[in-house]
Amino acid sequence: MQRPEYLSKYYFDWELFDIAINGKSALDTKFFITPMNSKEQVEKFLIGYGLDPNEVVGKAELFGIFQESLQFIRRYFLKEGNPDGLDLNIPDALYMISDITDLFLMATENNFQKRIQRLWAEIVLKIMHVILHVDKDLRTNYFSIIQTQIFDRFYKYVYRDQENNLFLGVKGSDEKIALYDFQTKSKKSRDSVIIKLLNKDESVAEELFDRVGLRFVTHNPFDSLRVIKFLMERNIVIPHNIKPSRSVNSLMDIKKFRKRYWTILKQAIRKNFSHEEFAKALEQASKECSFEKAIELDRNKHRSKQYKAMQFTSMQLIIYKDPFLQEFNKIKHYARDLDQQNVLAKKVLALDTSLLARDIRFFYPYEIQIMDKDSYKINTEGEASHEDYKKAKLKAAMKRVFWALLKNLNIQADDL
Structure with a gap:
């Protein structure tokens, strides 16, 4: 029986609905690119x-990203660049590509004999997609300014005394908290950003919240709460700018500690505790209220279950003054002093700069981690080490990008 012609209008790619309304990432779909049969379709x-x-x-930039993607795959996902990588080789056909449209056609080719080649082309396109998002994040151009403006808010309150003891507080006053350590996160390498995005459902650069980060390590869990209190009372961190979905506490049971706090407070009043006795009682209570085992975090599946910290992400309004506009205004000032018949001076003065913003203002996220020194030592040793964390992320990214090819080659991803 012949099918009615109108049915062709009602063929649905159901995975597109999963992407649009069910929260599925395009990186996890069965077919990364919808079928394309001509260069014209690819160009559209x-x-x-x-x-x-x-x-x-x-066109040249796109081809450069294609070449970089091939190198990235070889460096991180294959044995030739990574001892823990896959023992596979990129097909020669991909190295022969000189026009990007051919890569798209290869990735959507409906030829069973060339299915392995098609899956490799899809893998390359996935990497290209993420690299494009990294390169086209406009805020990257202002990163050094961003770091300076965020870190400077904290640096002015972190200092060492004459005995080299580290503090958070106001120098020369009693308003201070002893710190075991204070760290700021260095800029992630470009490759690290790409690997991180390959792990995220939202494979876009705007969804990275920890490019700028700070870590406070206190001597006990109670002082971790004092750090938060100080940062907010001094308006270093504005609570209204904290992103709720990014807040995590695997360090201390706050509800339990809150009850203990009120009990100790009543005892202090009734028994006339000294300042030192009151502080020691709270410190001891905070240790007793620490989570024995770090709670499992849905937010970061690669972080060791031992990892204990208080973490939150805040947004800082960054103000960027355009150096070009500042210099151009100086040139305009000089032009006004020149002979009015000077052609160059006339052209400079006639230029309309009203559309150029004097200041560029935007919010940028940064992450704060707070932990006590015992948790810090656990976090940075053994299973919780940063090297293990990075390896886990890389392995997860590899599985995510290569899953379809591995399945086709009958390679069990869980065995890698």
């Missing part, structure tokens, strides 16, 4: 993506 897709395949500079 690229234009919709925001790229012009016929513009010379853009």
Whole structure:
């Protein structure tokens, strides 16, 4: 029986609905790219993506990202660059590509004999997609300014005394908290950002919240609460700018400690505790209220279950003064002093700079971690070490990108 012609209008790609309304990432779909049968279709897709395949500079940039993706795969996901990588080789056909549209056609080719080649092409496109998001994050251009403006808010309150003891507080006053350590996160390498995005459902650079980070290590869990109190009372951290979905506490049972706090407070009043006795009682209570085992965090599946800390993400309003506009205004000032018949001076003064913003203002996230020294030692040793954490992320990214190819080759991803 012949099918009615109108049925062709009602064929649905159900995975597209999963992406649009069910929270599925395009990186996890069965087919990363919808079928394309001609270069014209590929070009229309690229234009919709925001790229012009016929513009010379853009075309060269896209091909450069293709080449970088091949190198990235070899460096991190294959044995030739990583001893823990896959014992596979990129097909020669991919090295022969000279036009990006051919990569898309290869990735959607409906030919069973070339299915392995198709899956490799999809893998390369996934890496290219993430690299594009890293490169096109406008805020990256302001990163050094961002770091300076955020870190400076904290640096002015972190100091050492004459005995080299570290404190958070106001120098020369009693308003201070002894610290075991204070650290700021160095800028992530580009490759680290790419690997991190390959692990996230939201594979876009705007969803990275920990490019700028600070860590306070206190001598006991109670002082971790005092650090938060100080940061907020001094308006270093504005509570209204904290992102609720990013807040995690695996350090101390606050509800339990709160009850103990009120009990100790009543005892202090009734028994006339000294300041030192009151502080010691709270410190002891905070240790007794610490989680024996770190609670399991849904937010970061690669972080060791031993990892204990208080973590939250806040947003800081960054103010960037455009150096070009400042210099150009100086040139305009000089131009006004020149002969009015000077052609160059006339052109400079005639330029309309009203659309150039004097200041560029935007919010940028940063992460704060607070932990006591015992938790810090556990976090940085054994299972919780940063090296293990990085390896886990890399392995997860590899499985996520290669899952379809591994399945086709009958390689069990869980055995890797």
